[in-house]
Amino acid sequence: MKRAAMIAATTVISERANGAPYLPARYSPHLRVVDGVQWDKAPCRFCGTGCHVQVGVKDGKVVAIAGDRQAEVNKGLLCVKGYHVGLALYGKDRLTQPLLRQDGKLVPISWKKALDVIADRVQKNPAGFAFYGSGQWTIPEGYAANKFMKGGLSNNHIDPNARLCMASAVTGFLSTYGVDEPAGCYDDLDACDVVVFWGNNPAEMHPVLFSRIVDRRSRGETVRIVDITTRTTRSSGFADDVLLMKPQGDLAIANGLLHLLIARGTYDKEFVEKYCAFRGESDPPSLNGKAISFEDFKREIAEYTPAYVEQLSGVPARKIEELATLFGDRKLKITSLWCMGVNQHTRGTAMNALIHGVHLLSGHFGTPGNAPTSLTGQPSACGTVREVGTLSHALPGGRVVANEKHRRQGEDLWRVPHGRINAKPGYHTVELWRNFSTPTEKGGDIHTIWVQVTNPGQTLPNTNELFYPSRKLKDKFLIVSDVYPTETTLHADLVLPSAMWVEKNGMVGNSERRTQQWFKMVAPPGDARDDCWQIIAVARRLFDRGFAGMKDKDGKFLFAVEENGKEVPIWDYRHYYDVNVDRSLFEEYRPWTRLKHKDLAPYDEYVRAHGLRWPVVQQPDSSWRETKFRFSGFDDPYVAKGKTYDFYHSTSEDGRAQIWFHPYAAPPEAPDKDFPFWLCTGRVLEHWHSGSLTMRIPQLRRAMPQAYAEMHPMDARTLGVGNGERVRIRSRRGELELPVWIGGRGAPPPGTVFVPFFDESLLINRVTLDAHDPFSKQPDYKKCAVALERLSTEAGTP
Amino acid sequence: MPVSSLVVTLLPSELLRKQIVDGLSADARVTLGLAQDFAANQLVPVVLETETIGEARDTAEAIAAMDGVAQVELVGVDFSDLDDCGTQTE
Numbered sequence: 001m002k003r004a005a006m007i008a009a010t011t012v013i014s015e016r017a018n019g020a021p022y023l024p025a026r027y028s029p030h031l032r033v034v035d036g037v038q039w040d041k042a043p044c045r046f047c048g049t050g051c052h053v054q055v056g057v058k059d060g061k062v063v064a065i066a067g068d069r070q071a072e073v074n075k076g077l078l079c080v081k082g083y084h085v086g087l088a089l090y091g092k093d094r095l096t097q098p099l100l101r102q103d104g105k106l107v108p109i110s111w112k113k114a115l116d117v118i119a120d121r122v123q124k125n126p127a128g129f130a131f132y133g134s135g136q137w138t139i140p141e142g143y144a145a146n147k148f149m150k151g152g153l154s155n156n157h158i159d160p161n162a163r164l165c166m167a168s169a170v171t172g173f174l175s176t177y178g179v180d181e182p183a184g185c186y187d188d189l190d191a192c193d194v195v196v197f198w199g200n201n202p203a204e205m206h207p208v209l210f211s212r213i214v215d216r217r218s219r220g221e222t223v224r225i226v227d228i229t230t231r232t233t234r235s236s237g238f239a240d241d242v243l244l245m246k247p248q249g250d251l252a253i254a255n256g257l258l259h260l261l262i263a264r265g266t267y268d269k270e271f272v273e274k275y276c277a278f279r280g281e282s283d284p285p286s287l288n289g290k291a292i293s294f295e296d297f298k299r300e301i302a303e304y305t306p307a308y309v310e311q312l313s314g315v316p317a318r319k320i321e322e323l324a325t326l327f328g329d330r331k332l333k334i335t336s337l338w339c340m341g342v343n344q345h346t347r348g349t350a351m352n353a354l355i356h357g358v359h360l361l362s363g364h365f366g367t368p369g370n371a372p373t374s375l376t377g378q379p380s381a382c383g384t385v386r387e388v389g390t391l392s393h394a395l396p397g398g399r400v401v402a403n404e405k406h407r408r409q410g411e412d413l414w415r416v417p418h419g420r421i422n423a424k425p426g427y428h429t430v431e432l433w434r435n436f437s438t439p440t441e442k443g444g445d446i447h448t449i450w451v452q453v454t455n456p457g458q459t460l461p462n463t464n465e466l467f468y469p470s471r472k473l474k475d476k477f478l479i480v481s482d483v484y485p486t487e488t489t490l491h492a493d494l495v496l497p498s499a500m501w502v503e504k505n506g507m508v509g510n511s512e513r514r515t516q517q518w519f520k521m522v523a524p525p526g527d528a529r530d531d532c533w534q535i536i537a538v539a540r541r542l543f544d545r546g547f548a549g550m551k552d553k554d555g556k557f558l559f560a561v562e563e564n565g566k567e568v569p570i571w572d573y574r575h576y577y578d579v580n581v582d583r584s585l586f587e588e589y590r591p592w593t594r595l596k597h598k599d600l601a602p603y604d605e606y607v608r609a610h611g612l613r614w615p616v617v618q619q620p621d622s623s624w625r626e627t628k629f630r631f632s633g634f635d636d637p638y639v640a641k642g643k644t645y646d647f648y649h650s651t652s653e654d655g656r657a658q659i660w661f662h663p664y665a666a667p668p669e670a671p672d673k674d675f676p677f678w679l680c681t682g683r684v685l686e687h688w689h690s691g692s693l694t695m696r697i698p699q700l701r702r703a704m705p706q707a708y709a710e711m712h713p714m715d716a717r718t719l720g721v722g723n724g725e726r727v728r729i730r731s732r733r734g735e736l737e738l739p740v741w742i743g744g745r746g747a748p749p750p751g752t753v754f755v756p757f758f759d760e761s762l763l764i765n766r767v768t769l770d771a772h773d774p775f776s777k778q779p780d781y782k783k784c785a786v787a788l789e790r791l792s793t794e795a796g797t798p
Numbered sequence: 799m800p801v802s803s804l805v806v807t808l809l810p811s812e813l814l815r816k817q818i819v820d821g822l823s824a825d826a827r828v829t830l831g832l833a834q835d836f837a838a839n840q841l842v843p844v845v846l847e848t849e850t851i852g853e854a855r856d857t858a859e860a861i862a863a864m865d866g867v868a869q870v871e872l873v874g875v876d877f878s879d880l881d882d883c884g885t886q887t888e
Contacts, residue, residue: 001801001876001878001879002801002829002845002847004801004876005802005803005845005873005874005876006803006831006843006845008803008873009804009831009845009873010831010832010843012805012843012871012873013805013834013836013841013843014834096809097811110865525839526809526839526868527809527868574862574869
């Protein structure tokens, strides 16, 4: 018997080593096996485009990636990052065990101890415990964190890194339509005659979407591209018109277009009279401002003549007039796209609203090809942050903590006692980290931050003020869940190894309101575990200690999951995949989504589909139908019958969208005699965000091995630097030494330098500014003042 | 005497693996087979001989709770030499 038992166990191990299925059984209709490779679908791990990939697994490892031809987003195409996404799992230095800092060193500890440490920090003072999350959180992860903090700890100090990338898009949508997220979708790119890029570089940042436009041209279609930018980029190379503007000039350009549409009488009078209202800034300032009349608006916009706009923006008046001519032609279908250039802006809310206003005033809205669409950078800034509400003022379903009715709704949906959700919004990101870096005795009341799926040590602005000071404060404790060592884990007190992408089940939501799902396909390395499990396990530790916040109103565990009438111990990782926790959390979350007409379908519909765009509503034949064009009667199921358009969340409560007057305002910091250059930061094609994943993919690292300072040849000549030579970039906040790249893929104008932020060895955010938009609280990474000094005469190509 | 066939997954820590192997080797009820690397982990076939099925279950859970053990999977239990399997099973 003993020999037979040993043979049995050894046989199982041998079979597993040879590729026998290793994972909990799952039903995926997309699963297929070809030549010993098991293929299944997943959205790409990287950007907010939401391309679908086919993931090939053999011997417990991802061995192949292919574009998914059935995916409506990318139709089989991937970008260079997407083709290599599988390699992101296999860097040599994956985090595999919990690590606790003791005597200055990170030492391995057990998960049991790690959970106790976190629970101790919560119980030290629940009000001073904060969560810093991410637009890379899956929907269930963000939902669990939100419920843990707001429904459990009665604490709203949870904010995401998407505060740094999308918050102004949110406030722009809210102030215009009364509800977040684009009305249009990627189908607009297949139908438009004109596409306007407002301060973004989609050729590098959203290359698959860019390809949709370029492919149409290669098939002989006419698609006119207008590129409004502060530096010429690869996108500019494809543009018919490049409007090279001074930083902040976009405010003037948008106002200039509004002015000309009215002055020329080419605005869509019928559309405006039926479907729009006008708003201006209030005193004191508020997100919804004050109602103004069309005549008021006309009076305010009058000064933005082409000559004045040229003075403010540096763009020749003629080009403003030409763009206004395009917008004034209702036969053309025009789509605007924007991303960080508009959102990372101290007037980001205003800028977003102005672009919406240009489309509404000109009637380029609501039919295929006519859309103002903000693009997201992260895979689930929409699906998790914006929809699940992991912001310090928000709840899921577009609810806000400051509204009593919303809190009651939330408490009922979460089955927690009334009064559990705190009415006071928590700290937004900049505030949160500034507070964490402030000594307790000086009012810094945040004692612990738990970071998941993001790298604030590299991505926060002005890190010398917002991040590093906290590391010298003994009573401030930083917990980081991540997959690789980063600048943030380097300074953490507790590091938790996380599973990533297809090492766990997941769901995300992309830029076009498309919610997507995937199943776990491979095991995480070592003792790395799902971020969602980590949250639930800490919650359970607190529950077992009698912490009232982790009980619902019936005294049950806040994250209880039952099967056949029995609670499944999902807080024990050995049982976490006994049930589908994602499905359980998602179905609990779904009722929230109907509150603001962002209905989601049942979980299993997303298993079957390559994503669905909400609102997804059930048809009489029980099928589920997605919505491509919101607020349009021909497609949106929530538009009242008989109406062509219906802005059913109108802030003026009359079914109208708001066209805003927002005046030009100078940036908070501009070049002067001490700091004579503009600094703009951003991304590159090969790397995503802080590079913690892509810099570990050899092919991508070789293609773009380090950051650089991109400058104009004239400036380089004046400074006396050649390609590859080093300069010091210095601001009022910090400095950094970098190699120079002249004549690279981007061309900043004289007086501007561009530095990408992906390189953890060259942390440009020590230099950037933390000034932010007054409503969205989103910082401006695109413009601050710096000085440049030549450092060495040694050449070296970046 | 029930004979349980287990697969024990060990985490990538040489120190913890040694502690586990030393601990299990000292237990007369346990026979360890040849370990095999699997990604970053190590899989070890283990045979457990106990007086009762309940003891087998408790011992397996105790192994799973050891620091450095990721999971314990039960391949099978041979209890063919028990007189009355129904009453012995817990």
